[in-house]
Amino acid sequence: MKKYTPEKISEQFSKLLLLAVNICIGFIAVTLVIFLFTECFGFFQNLFLQDKDLKYSQVIEDLLVSFMYIEFILLIIQYFKHNYHFSLQYFIYIGITAIVRIIIVEHSDATETILLVASIFILTISLYCLRKFTID
Structure with missing residues (x-):
């Protein structure tokens, strides 16, 4: 048994x-x-x-x-x-693509567009840091 x-x-x-x-x-x-x-x-x-x-x-x-x-x-x-x-970099790619889509579709408010571009910049910096400082 x-x-x-x-x-x-x-x-x-x-x-x-x-x-x-x-x-x-x-x-x-x-x-x-x-x-x-x-x-x-x-x-x-x-x-x-x-x-x-x-x-x-x-x-x-x-x-x-x-x-x-x-x-x-x-x-x-x-x-x-x-x-x-799951690799974090793919989630960042998806986030950047989604934000670009929002900017293209909903580009009526300039302040919102600037904030979205800042979000893309932050995601791009985090992607750079992820690639530079991790072994993923």
Whole structure:
């Protein structure tokens, strides 16, 4: 008969939780890929197949949304490649892309735009510090 110690039970429970998290992250990755293809299909349909006036900001917004999907997918790929570890630099990339998207779409208030640009500057400095001072 096997003897179950608290350490073995804890280890088995941790493995079960990790499996559940990995399955959920896998479902999220599949969903993001589907959304990416849907976004790209809509983008190319709007760009090439419709005879309406397409605004420059709408094209850029669609591209940036696609980049955000790609960044999230790459984040998940890196999670599985690097022994279930999320790298902080990908979250910073996603934050910068999201702020750029907001600046392009919502650029009516100058003060807000300056604050958003300052946020990008702070994120860029933190990305530099992260690369310079860590071994990630």
